[in-house]
Every structure is written in structure tokens, then in C-alpha cells.
Amino acid sequence: MKKLRVYEYARELGMTSKEVITMMRRLGISVQNHMSLVDEEARAKVEAFFAEVRKKAALEKLREEKRQAAQVQASTATATLPPEEPSAEGAKSAERVQEERAKVSQIERKTQPPVREDEEEAAVRATKAVPPEEAAEPSGAELEGSEEVGETVPPGGARVEGTTTQTERVASGKSAAESEIDLSHLKRKRRRSRGKRKAERPAAPPAPEGQTPAAPREEREATRPAAAAEQKTAEVPEEPAAVPSAPAASAPAKPELPAPRKRVIEPRKREARPAREARPESPGAAAEGRPSREARPAGRRPAARKLVVPKPPAEAQEEKVERRRPHTAKKEKAPEAEVSKKERKPGKKGVIRERLTEILDDFTGAETDVVEAAPARRRRSKPKRRAAQGEAERAQARPDKVTLGDRITVAELAERAGLEASEIIKKLFLLGTVVTINQEIDFDTAALVLSDFGIEAERETRVDVTEFEAYEDEDAPEDLVPRPPVVTVMGHVDHGKTTLLDAIRQTRVAAQEAGGITQHIGAYQVEIGDRKITFLDTPGHEAFTAMRARGAKVTDVVVLVVAADDGVMPQTVEAIDHAKAAGVPIIVAINKIDKPDARPERVKQELTEYGLIPEEWGGDTVFVPVSALKRQGIDELLEMILLVAELRELKANPNRRARGVVLEARLDRGRGPVATLLVQNGTLRQGDALVAGTMFGRVRTMTDDRGRPLKEAPPSTPVEVTGLEGVPEAGDAFMVFEEEEARAIAKARAERRRERELARTRIDLENVFDRLQAGELKEINVILKADVHGSVEALRSALERIQVDGVRVNVVHAGVGAITESDVNLALASHAVIIGFNVRPDANARQLAEREKVDIRLYRVIYEAIEEIERALKGMLEPVYEERVIGTLEVREIFRISRVGTVAGCYVREGKVTRDATIRVIRDGVLIHTGKIASLKRFKDDVREVAAGYECGILLDGFNDVKPGDVFEAYVLEAVQRV
Numbered sequence: 015m016k017k018l019r020v021y022e023y024a025r026e027l028g029m030t031s032k033e034v035i036t037m038m039r040r041l042g043i044s045v046q047n048h049m050s051l052v053d054e055e056a057r058a059k060v061e062a063f064f065a066e067v068r069k070k071a072a073l074e075k076l077r078e079e080k081r082q083a084a085q086v087q088a089s090t091a092t093a094t095l096p097p098e099e100p101s102a103e104g105a106k107s108a109e110r111v112q113e114e115r116a117k118v119s120q121i122e123r124k125t126q127p128p129v130r131e132d133e134e135e136a137a138v139r140a141t142k143a144v145p146p147e148e149a150a151e152p153s154g155a156e157l158e159g160s161e162e163v164g165e166t167v168p169p170g171g172a173r174v175e176g177t178t179t180q181t182e183r184v185a186s187g188k189s190a191a192e193s194e195i196d197l198s199h200l201k202r203k204r205r206r207s208r209g210k211r212k213a214e215r216p217a218a219p220p221a222p223e224g225q226t227p228a229a230p231r232e233e234r235e236a237t238r239p240a241a242a243a244e245q246k247t248a249e250v251p252e253e254p255a256a257v258p259s260a261p262a263a264s265a266p267a268k269p270e271l272p273a274p275r276k277r278v279i280e281p282r283k284r285e286a287r288p289a290r291e292a293r294p295e296s297p298g299a300a301a302e303g304r305p306s307r308e309a310r311p312a313g314r315r316p317a318a319r320k321l322v323v324p325k326p327p328a329e330a331q332e333e334k335v336e337r338r339r340p341h342t343a344k345k346e347k348a349p350e351a352e353v354s355k356k357e358r359k360p361g362k363k364g365v366i367r368e369r370l371t372e373i374l375d376d377f378t379g380a381e382t383d384v385v386e387a388a389p390a391r392r393r394r395s396k397p398k399r400r401a402a403q404g405e406a407e408r409a410q411a412r413p414d415k416v417t418l419g420d421r422i423t424v425a426e427l428a429e430r431a432g433l434e435a436s437e438i439i440k441k442l443f444l445l446g447t448v449v450t451i452n453q454e455i456d457f458d459t460a461a462l463v464l465s466d467f468g469i470e471a472e473r474e475t476r477v478d479v480t481e482f483e484a485y486e487d488e489d490a491p492e493d494l495v496p497r498p499p500v501v502t503v504m505g506h507v508d509h510g511k512t513t514l515l516d517a518i519r520q521t522r523v524a525a526q527e528a529g530g531i532t533q534h535i536g537a538y539q540v541e542i543g544d545r546k547i548t549f550l551d552t553p554g555h556e557a558f559t560a561m562r563a564r565g566a567k568v569t570d571v572v573v574l575v576v577a578a579d580d581g582v583m584p585q586t587v588e589a590i591d592h593a594k595a596a597g598v599p600i601i602v603a604i605n606k607i608d609k610p611d612a613r614p615e616r617v618k619q620e621l622t623e624y625g626l627i628p629e630e631w632g633g634d635t636v637f638v639p640v641s642a643l644k645r646q647g648i649d650e651l652l653e654m655i656l657l658v659a660e661l662r663e664l665k666a667n668p669n670r671r672a673r674g675v676v677l678e679a680r681l682d683r684g685r686g687p688v689a690t691l692l693v694q695n696g697t698l699r700q701g702d703a704l705v706a707g708t709m710f711g712r713v714r715t716m717t718d719d720r721g722r723p724l725k726e727a728p729p730s731t732p733v734e735v736t737g738l739e740g741v742p743e744a745g746d747a748f749m750v751f752e753e754e755e756a757r758a759i760a761k762a763r764a765e766r767r768r769e770r771e772l773a774r775t776r777i778d779l780e781n782v783f784d785r786l787q788a789g790e791l792k793e794i795n796v797i798l799k800a801d802v803h804g805s806v807e808a809l810r811s812a813l814e815r816i817q818v819d820g821v822r823v824n825v826v827h828a829g830v831g832a833i834t835e836s837d838v839n840l841a842l843a844s845h846a847v848i849i850g851f852n853v854r855p856d857a858n859a860r861q862l863a864e865r866e867k868v869d870i871r872l873y874r875v876i877y878e879a880i881e882e883i884e885r886a887l888k889g890m891l892e893p894v895y896e897e898r899v900i901g902t903l904e905v906r907e908i909f910r911i912s913r914v915g916t917v918a919g920c921y922v923r924e925g926k927v928t929r930d931a932t933i934r935v936i937r938d939g940v941l942i943h944t945g946k947i948a949s950l951k952r953f954k955d956d957v958r959e960v961a962a963g964y965e966c967g968i969l970l971d972g973f974n975d976v977k978p979g980d981v982f983e984a985y986v987l988e989a990v991q992r993v
């Protein structure tokens with residue numbers, strides 16, 4: 015026969031693995047867990063046990079039925095026969111005994127399933143000659159079956175005694191038929207084994223005297239709880255001496271039990287007996303809620319009751335509660351709660367499981383006092399309960415939220431979260447990660463583990479002390495006051511930007527302060543009534559975008575100058591794109607309206623194509639016709655600027671330390687570093703210590719755009735300051751600090767900037783894929799420049815159609831003409847790649863692109879451009895490497911070293927040689943070898959590089975055929991832009 019695992023066997027028996035394991039252990043079968051194999055011997059033991067149990071159950075049922083039938087008969091007999099005729103009664107009894115023995119034999123022979131319930135009951139009734147005393151006496155291990163047992167006994171029929179629980183369960187509506195269906199296959203099994211054993215079994219015991227006839231079933235059931243409980247308390251362990259007088263009765267009541275079971279049982283029996291004997295008689299049934307003895311018809315009171323030593327109410331109650339509880343149930347639960355639980359009528363499976371649990375508990379302790387057993391159980395579960403209590407307390411003490419850094423050791427996590435390190439290790443193990451207590455885990459893993467304990471993990475927000483934001487608290491709304499808007503003027507070449515800026519300044523400044531000397535400090539302020547506007551004095555979008563590329567958001571409003579006689583030109587479009595990219599509103603100044611060929615309506619018309627629709631046409635763009643030259647429309651333009659700014663609700667808090675941006679900076683021979691600062695928030699004061707970019711400074715002098723000294727500069731004020739220790743870069747942010755703090759921060763920022771510059775990676779088509787993969791990019795920004803408008807549009811639409819895995823190409827700006835510095839700045843600010851079709855970058859643009867590592871790709875065929883972008887998105891683009899010769903060396907001497915090779919003694923003629931360079935060996939103008947350097951030494955020391963004019967020793971990797979006079983050309987491979 016195939017060996018089964020415990021769980022399979024359990025399934026076969028209709029029990030849980032746990033139940034089977036408990037049962038097997040109690041039967042003395044060694045079993046580890048649900049995966050243990052169940053051998054033949056073990057199975058035989060289990061089956062023998064089931065058979066035994068079932069036999070006992072049947073016998074007990076017979077006894078019960080018989081006892082009740084006998085009571086009825088006895089009462090009839092007493093009425094008709096004089097009591098002094100014992101012989102006649104005895105003869106009758108003997109007759110009945112014979113009859114019943116025959117019936118018992120008949121039952122035992124029944125091996126053909128299914129046995130109908132009535133047959134079984136009849137059989138059971140037929141063997142009811144066992145005296146009640148005996149019913150209370152059989153071996154503890156053999157489970158006293160009651161009627162319900164026969165009906166609802168779980169697989170194996172392991173139910174032993176008619177306990178209160180059982181009876182209540184029957185009363186609670188568990189029908190015999192239900193159980194019958196459920197367990198029929200097991201019953202059949204039991205019957206078969208019973209049939210086998212039949213030969214060994216003695217006949218049923220004779221009926222005792224004085225038994226009352228069987229009561230109606232309902233009545234019996236009603237009395238059963240008390241009776242059963244009482245029987246239980248009166249049960250005597252398997253001791254032949256306790257078996258009542260009828261000789262025939264003793265034998266069937268004491269079938270041989272499997273030996274292992276006895277071994278298990280014995281210690282408990284010994285414990286149990288004194289306790290039970292010591293128990294005082296107490297009529298506690300009523301108190302226990304069981305039908306009271308007094309309430310029952312006296313005639314039907316079983317004789318067994320005489321032997322009953324009822325438990326005190328408290329004990330009995332405890333027993334009841336205990337027995338109802340499965341092992342795992344919470345002991346703290348009040349008995350009332352248990353009762354109500356019981357009233358909920360457990361499902362069929364629940365009933366079976368519960369009963370099985372009881373059976374297994376009682377398997378060795380049927381005769382054992384339950385009250386005695388209960389403390390034992392409590393003792394067993396105490397550590398568990400304590401552990402559970404401890405766990406509950408610890409859970410309460412745990413924080414709801416724990417703040418963690420990027421990494422944390424298990425031990426530290428346990429400490430912070432109020433957990434045991436072992437719990438964390440266990441959880442991680444279940445998650446598939448094996449860690450030790452001192453091992454570090456990352457934030458995500460820690461968060462996952464903590465979530466299992468209901469603890470939220472919060473990531474520590476690290477303050478970058480080099481970022482000014484770290485020192486900036488949010489302003490309270492009540493501290494904010496309106497500030498002047500900051501305006502940038504943009505437009506195509508010669509459309510009149512400078513003239514307009516001059517016109518504004520001169521109009522306003524001249525009007526206010528005749529004779530005032532204006533200075534070009536990069537920005538100026540004009541006053542309109544009590545309001546002010548700050549203009550950035552650097553026209554064009556180059557400065558604007560250069561600023562933005564440095565992270566400075568300076569401009570609130572863009573004035574787009576379009577010459578009415580020229581209309582929309584490439585730089586007009588560029589300016590629109592730049593402003594839009596920065597999210598800054600545009601006011602269109604249609605300039606040169608004084609010119610006869612001015613066609614302002616055409617300008618409006620053309621601009622609609624770029625989304626700038628005049629208000630009178632239903633759009634929201636303000637158009638102001640002006641003549642910069644003739645100073646016309648200037649006031650209207652300023653009014654409109656104020657209006658647009660008002661809508662933006664530009665506000666700042668003047669009552670805090672100043673923060674802003676460096677607009678311009680230069681080194682003045684006489685004054686040292688001079689910088690134009692735009693105060694964006696707070697008020698800058700003379701004497702303030704500040705950090706501008708990476709420079710520390712103290713405001714020594716502060717002047718406005720007209721050269722007037724200022725003590726204080728509120729928000730939106732441009733000022734020229736001296737006192738900086740170095741020249742910051744335009745676009746750098748500045749902020750005021752305490753002097754010491756300012757010095758430290760300036761130093762830290764300088765350090766940080768160096769690191770950033772080293773690590774700076776700009777978008778290029780080679781890293782696009784990696785950055786897409788890393789989730790850093792969602793789309794790829796492109797700046798498109800081509801020779802003719804047709805090409806621009808063709809490329810634009812082709813690129814915009816490319817879509818790889820949901821990633822799109824976003825054309826930030828497209829235009830006709832060479833790639834300019836402005837394009838590179840825009841690419842820098844918008845993290846874009848520049849694509850040139852039949853155009854080239856001008857010298858400035860090339861330099862800036864090289865310096866800022868902006869990727870410029872040039873194509874002559876549209877198809878190539880599209881293919882390359884597609885390949886970049888798919889991560890298939892191979893970087894292009896280029897050789898760069900770094901030095902030339904001359905071999906002057908050679909040294910052959912055994913087990914090392916030939917070392918070339920070289921003189922570096924030009925450039926340098928580095929350890930990672932590749933060497934081309936050239937002899938008489940012919941290349942004879944190319945390979946890596948195995949070792950580069952100056953005298954005896956390994957060195958990284960050797961400069962021109964020095965000698966060195968070079969050992970080539972895998973090449974020893976070096977001769978004096980050879981020329982070594984050292985080069986490195988560099989990934990280059992595909993320009």
C-alpha cells in the first residue's frame with residue numbers, strides 16, 4: 015500500500031492534520047508534522063483505535079437504551095409481581111440477557127454498509143443490558159458512546175462520552191442524519207473492523223435489575239446532559255474491580271485497547287482519580303443550566319446516578335466551558351460568551367471539528383476528571399497566553415509611524431519600531447530575503463516589513479544645506495504684500511527691443527528726474543503713479559533662457575516686440591517658445607506703428623498661429639501698438655503690464671532676509687567684484703552678509719539703476735552691490751545669512767558645484783534610453799533647426815509621430831537657420847537634444863554645447879534623423895568613440911626582465927602618456943602593434959601618467975617585441991557627440 019503523508023491521511027479520514035497528529039501522538043505513534051509518512055503499523059493502530067472507540071460507543075448506546083427499557087419493564091413488573099420473587103425476575107433477566115446477547119452479536123456481525131439508523135438503534139437497544147453502574151465504569155480510554163455519539167460521531171467514532179457539549183450540540187439542531195451522511199464512509203470502515211473483531215468479543219452483559227423501560231427519545235435527550243455529565247464524573251478508569259457484578263458484562267465492557275494508548279493514558283488516570291474521589295457530591299446540575307435531576311421524572315432516573323459524584327457548580331461550569339473551547343480558543347472569554355457562541359449553532363463541519371477536538375482531548379482522559387484536565391490544559395497554554403498578552407502589550411507600545419533613512423540595519427529598525435529583530439528577520443525570510451541582525455536593508459524593504467506590523471514608514475527628508483530652499487520657510491499670507499512685476503523684452507532682431515527699453519526708461523525716468531544719469535546695470539525700475547515695474551535691461555531671449563538654464567525664475571511678464579512692418583520672424587517664434595516653456599505670460603508690443611508700411615493686423619493674424627490670440631478676437635493675449643522711436647503707446651503698454659501683473663497677484667514678504675538672483679556680475683578694477691542683484695523676496699540691506707552663487711559677501715555699497723545709494727532694497731528691486739569676495743555668475747541665486755553661516759554655506763556650495771560639474775550629464779541620445787528606463791524621462795525634448803521651412807515641418811511631423819513604448823518626442827522649438835547659442839541655452843534649460851538638418855551650429859553655439867555637454871545631432875537625410883531618434887528611444891544607439899592622441903613617446907632603451915617581459919625605456923616627446931592609454935607601436939613609419947599598457951613606471955614607482963620631457967618605463971600587455979627607436983603613440987578612446 016502506498017504510504018500516505020499525514021495530511022493525506024487526514025484528508026482520507028476527514029480530519030485535520032493537526033487532529034490526526036494529536037491522535038497519533040496519543041496513540042504512541044511517532045509523528046513529526048503533517049508531512050510525516052504514515053506507515054502500515056501506524057494506520058493499523060489508528061484504525062484499531064477507531065474500531066475500539068466505535069465498539070465502545072455502540073455498547074454504551076446499547077446500555078443506555080437497555081437501561082431505559084429495563085426501567086419501564088421493571089416498573090411494570092413491580093406492579094404485577096411481588097418483590098419477594100426474585101427468581102422469576104432473575105429468570106426474566108436471564109432471558110433478556112440471552113436475547114440481547116444475540117442482538118449484540120447480530121450487530122457486531124453487520125458489516126454490510128449502509129446500516130440504517132433504525133437498524134443500528136435497534137441493535138444498540140438490544141444490547142442495553144449493561145447496568146448503569148457499568149456504563150459509568152468502562153476504561154477511560156474507551157470512549158463511552160451515547161446515542162448522539164452514534165449519530166454524530168466524527169470519523170473514527172472517537173467520541174467517548176456523552177458530555178454536556180455533545181448533548182447541547184445535538185440539542186442545538188445538529189441532526190443525526192446530517193452526520194450520518196457525512197461520516198457514512200467512516201462508519202462503514204468502523205463496522206468492518208468491528209466485524210473483524212467480533213470473534214474476539216464476549217457477549218453483551220445481562221440487563222440489570224430494576225431498569226425502567228426506555229423513555230421516548232426526546233425525553234431521553236432532555237435528560238441526557240445531566241446524565242452524561244454525571245456519568246462522566248462517575249467514570250472509573252479501566253479497573254476490572256469496578257465492573258459490576260454481572261460476569262458477562264465485564265468482558266464486553268473492557269475490550270483490549272491498543273497498547274500504545276494505554277501507555278499514554280495511564281499517567282493521567284493516576285492523576286485524575288484522587289481528584290475525582292475528593293470531589294464532594296453536589297447537586298450542581300441546575301446551577302449549570304442543565305436539566306436538574308429533580309426536574310426529571312423519578313422513574314426514569316438512571317440508577318447510575320447513585321454513583322455520580324456531581325461536581326460543584328463552579329467546577330462543572332468550568333468544565334463545560336473548557337470542553338466547549340477548542341484548544342486555540344481564548345481562555346479569557348467569559349462562559350456567557352461561550353454559551354452565546356454555542357447558541358449560534360456551529361455549522362456541520364464546525365461541529366465535527368469541535369467534537370473531534372474534544373474526542374482527541376479526552377481520548378486518554380475519558381475517565382479523567384475534566385476539571386483536573388482543564389488546569390493541565392491551562393498550564394500548557396499559559397506561556398502561549400502570556401506570549402499573546404506580551405505581544406498585545408508590545409503592539410500597543412509600538413509607534414504608528416517610523417521615520418527612516420535610505421538604509422537601516424535590522425537591529426536598528428527593530429529598536430525604532432519596537433519589534434524583535436527576530437520578527438523582522440522572519441518576515442524578511444518569508445519575503446525571500448535572508449538577513450542577519452546587523453545587515454542593512456533599504457527603505458522600501460523596511461517599509462514593507464513594517465506595514466505587516468501596521469507601522470507606517472516615512473522617509474527622512476534630508477535637507478540639502480547647500481540649497482537655499484532649506485532655509486526658506488513659507489511666508490504667511492498676511493505677511494505678503496504686492497511687489498512690482500519683473501519684465502523681459504524679447505523679439506526678433508531689429509524689431510526695436512533696445513529702442514523700446516530706452517523709450518520706457520527715458521520716458522519715465524526723464525519725466526521723473528530730469529538730468530538723472532542712468533546707468534546700465536542690467537535692470538531698471540520705472541514708476542507709474544505709486545506702482546513700479548522692473549525691466550530687465552538685457553533684451554532678447556538669450557539672457558532670459560540663460561537665466562532659466564541656471565534655474566533662475568526671474569521674469570513675471572514677457573513683452574514680445576514685433577515690428578509691424580516685418581511681422582512674425584524666426585526669433586519671434588523662438589521667443590514665444592521660450593516664454594511658453596517658462597510659463598510666463600506674453601504681452602505683444604506691435605512696434606514701429608509709425609512706419610507707413612506698418613500692418614499691425616497682419617502681425618495679429620500671424621501670431622494666432624502660435625496661440626497668441628488678441629482679446630478682441632476672443633483670445634486672452636494683450637496686444638499694444640507702440641512706436642518706440644516716437645515714444646507712442648508706451649504708457650498704454652506699461653498700464654497693460656501692470657494689469658497682467660495684477661492678475662498674477664505677484665506678492666512678496668519684505669520683512670525677511672533677502673533672497674534673489676544675480677542678474678549681472680563683473681570684476682571692476684577699482685571696486686572689485688560688482689554684481690547686479692534682483693531682490694525677489696525680503697529686503698536687502700547694506701551690511702548684510704550673503705552668499706551669491708558660491709561666493710560669500712557683505713554688502714558694502716548698494717546703488718539703484720540711477721546710481722543713487724540705497725540702504726534698503728525691497729522685493730523686485732534691482733541693485734548694484736559691492737563687497738563680494740568673488741564674481742558670481744549671472745543667474746546664480748543669492749541669500750542673506752549670518753556671517754559665519756554665510757561663509758560655511760558658500761564653501762559648501764562651492765564644493766557641491768564642483769561635484770555637480772563633475773557628475774553633470776546632459777541629455778544626449780546615448781543616455782536617453784537609460785534615463786527613460788530609470789523613469790527620469792517621460793518624453794524626449796527636441797530642438798529642431800533646418801535650412802528651410804519645409805524641412806522643419808517635415809521633420810517636426812515625422813518626429814512627433816515617433817512613439818516607442820509610450821514615449822514621445824516633444825519638439826520644444828523648431829526653426830530655420832543655424833544652431834545658435836540661444837538654441838543651446840534652450841536645450842540646456844529644457845533638457846533637450848538639438849537636431850540640425852542641413853544646418854550647423856555657429857562657433858558660440860558649438861563652444862557652449864561642448865562646455866555644457868548639450869547633444870547636437872546633424873543630419874542630411876530626414877530618414878536618418880528619424881531612425882536615430884527611434885533607435886535612441888529603443889536603447890539601441892551605440893555611442894561613437896573617437897581616438898584622441900594624447901602623446902608621442904620614443905623608445906630609447908629596452909630592459910628584458912625574466913618572467914615579466916620587455917620593458918621599454920621611453921622618453922615622452924609630446925603630450926603625455928597615461929596608464930589607461932592605448933599604445934600604437936610604430937617602427938619605421940609602420941604600425942606593428944596596438945595594445946594596452948600593462949605597467950607604467952617612473953623609476954620604481956607605478957604612476958598614472960607621465961608628462962612630456964620625462965622618461966618612463968612601459969611594459970606592454972602581451973607584446974615584448976619592442977626595439978630602441980620605436981615610436982609609441984599614446985591615445986585614448988572618447989565617446990563623442992555625433993556632430
Ligand SMILES: Nc1nc2c(ncn2[C@@H]2O[C@H](COP(=O)(O)OP(=O)(O)OP(=O)(O)O)[C@@H](O)[C@H]2O)c(=O)[nH]1
Binds near residue numbers: 606642
Ligand atoms: N520707425 C521706427 N523705427 C524703429 C522703431 N523702434 C526701433 N526702430 C528702429 O529699428 C532699428 C532697430 O532697433 P533696435 O532697438 O536696435 O532693435 P533691437 O530689437 O534692439 O535689435 P537687436 O539689438 O539687434 O536685436 C533702429 O534703427 C531703430 O531706430 C519704431 O518704433 N519706429
